[in-house]
Amino acid sequence: MSTGRWYSVDRWFTPERGWAITALKVGVIVVVMLVWHAFFLFALIVMSLVGLRALMPKSETVSVLLGVPVDERWESISTRAWALAGQVVFVGVLTTLVAMQIWQTQGWGGDSTPYALAGAALAIAYLGGIIWYRWRQ
Amino acid sequence: MQNDVRKLREDRALSQGDLAKHLSVSRQTVNAIETGRYLPSLPLALAIGRFFGKAVEEVFHVDG
Known part of the structure; x- marks a missing residue:
């Protein structure tokens, strides 16, 4: 039509x-x-x-969160908090890596490579830090 | 480790904020030092001693 x-x-x-x-x-x-x-x-x-x-001018905690600790005590708090966070992440990555390895061994699929790489990167960064600070002081 | 920072400060009628301003640290840091929750670095301990006109070992001393 x-x-x-x-x-x-x-x-x-x-x-x-x-x-x-x-x-x-x-x-x-x-x-x-x-x-x-x-x-x-x-x-x-x-x-x-x-x-x-x-x-930031009103809160010392906010200053630390923005990477500008107001004095040595806050710098120490920030450093220890980063160290704790790093340890938690490292343990989490290793735990997941082991779990994924077991999972793969059982033939249930999955890929543990990213966790192995993340763990290796953390370990290398830590060793690099040790070498760097050992050399510096 | 103990210290006489609070006593020395109060003898001079200073607030924690006043002392913090002189030492270029936060008031919370002065409070943490006075209560023994934070051990200052050597430069800060020296600055505290110098501020009160005393040697570091006169301000900070080992327990007992």
């Missing part, structure tokens, strides 16, 4: 084209959402930093 226009909407809008348009729409929505998600996360980080920076 002719509509008098140069194309027919019914004939042009085939199921295949409909699916293609839908796929395109979904793709655009996903990309827009990813971009917005990234933008939102970035904005959140920037706002947190700006907020913390504004609180």
Whole structure:
């Protein structure tokens, strides 16, 4: 049936084209959402930093969190907190590595390589630190 | 390790904030030193001794 226009909407809008348009729409929505998600996360980080920076003169804890300890005691607290965090991460990585190895041995799949690499990186960083500070003092 | 920082400060009618300002540390750090929760570094211990006009071993001494 002719509509008098140069194309027919019914004939042009085939199921295949409909699916293609839908796929395109979904793709655009996903990309827009990813971009917005990234933008939102970035904005959140920037706002947190700006907020913390504004609180910095009022709070010594905030100063440490921003990497500017106010005196030697706070520097010592920060160093020990980093050391504790590093130990917790190292134990967590090693525990997961062992668990993944057992999991793999049982033939249940999984890949322990990332945990082995993370553990190796932590160990190398620690040994590097020992060598560096031993050399410095 | 014990110290006489609180006594020396109170003898001079100074607040923890005043002493902290003179030593360029936080008031909380002065409080931690006075209560024995924090042992200052040698430079800070020397600065405390110098501020009160005393030797370090007159301000900080081993328990007992």
